[in-house]
Amino acid sequence: MTASKFSIRKSRYHAKVEVTLIDSDESLHDRMQAGAGPQFDVFAANTAEIERYSRENLLAPLDLASIPNTKRQLPRFRDLASIGGLIRDGNVYAIPFTYSSMGLIYDRKQIPVAPRSMNELWNPRYRGKVLDFNSGQHNYSFAALALGYADPFQLNASQMRTITRKLIDLRRNLLAYYTLPEEAAAVFIEHKAALMFGNYGTQQVAMLRRAGADVGYVIPDEGALAWLDCWAMTKSAANQPLALAWINYMLEPHVSEQLTQRQGLANTLNADPESSEHAHIVWIEPVEDGRRREALWSRIVSGDRPERF
Incomplete structure (x- = not known):
């Protein structure tokens, strides 16, 4: 900004x-x-x-x-x-x-056919090969899109519980969480990641390609935050x-x-x-309770056990 x-x-x-x-x-x-x-x-x-x-x-x-x-x-x-x-x-x-949209970035060598759904992040074949952005705000919103919720920014208590369980499940596939695009590019290339939630979208794609990575970018069928x-x-x-x-x-x-x-x-x-031009883009909006999202996200990232939520 x-x-x-x-x-x-x-x-x-x-x-x-x-x-x-x-x-x-x-x-x-x-x-x-x-x-x-x-x-x-x-x-x-x-x-x-x-x-x-x-x-x-x-x-x-x-x-x-x-x-x-x-x-x-x-x-x-x-x-x-x-x-x-x-x-x-x-x-x-x-x-x-x-x-910039927040779509999926994927390694063309490991995934020759572009993934169509955000739910591919949870696909068991990518165990240990997924990168995710370290943000409770955006993770709850993109998981809401993956689950088909109409409004990813205003979630009720039941939806929050469902998404929390889904984000806990995502830990099985994670290689790492990242914060900066440079950090994500370095980890993606060095550790041969297959799939990434691209919080910085096309900016990350350009950075990865300049570094020699053969990556593709897609807006999932459920839509992408932007x-x-x-x-x-x-x-x-x-x-x-x-x-x-x-x-x-x-x-x-x-x-x-x-x-x-x-x-x-x-x-x-x-x-x-x-x-x-007709891709489903969802502009980010203020969320129902940012502090609540970040508090839950902090526990998810720290590895808190599922039964404690």
Whole structure:
């Protein structure tokens, strides 16, 4: 995630851009609070976080007429009403610009036919050959998709129990949990993993291929979670026209293409070459009880016995 603060100067818009890199959602939230450091003009965050900032009344509505490059975006990204968290009280508060699905990454040599279901992670033939992302939030949500639950973000007590048992069962197949994409790539190659829940999606695929791995990527039939980063403008923006110009500039073709070429990330102007335009993508949303999920996940990762849950 990125936040930017402008000071007027030179170049195309006669402006200097000061960029601050933030390492987590919570760090950005802390910085966004009044009195907690510099206030940003624009920032990028995923849809779940955008919804939080909108509820906290920290965002300024966007004038779409000042962001004409939105007309270049693919239909699914122009339909802002279909993406949770971007519209409130009839006003638009954020514009999508990059995303990645969380599909399955697989070794083509060990799995010559692309797996079609998320449930392949539990297939006994991959005992000791599966990598999973270390996150209670996303594991409960993707397991909910695998089980066919309608809403993977709002789970009731019965669903939570069922998913907890399923995630405990997944431990039988695990080679390791990972946190960073670089870590996952190193373990995948060194230990000849067969299958991975790709939390970083196409970014991980690009990294693995650059390292020489012959990997494929697939959106399972049940669908895949996906994060969608969006640009938003803060209420404290000192120069709103310039802030809107920044968002518009980030949607110019040569800028969007750099996301794909340099980072392996999808952009909102061009179809993702790693997945069908009609693939079932589920944008992440706030969950029913994040602390509860993480507490249970911590026990699962630590190896707590099934009968103790």
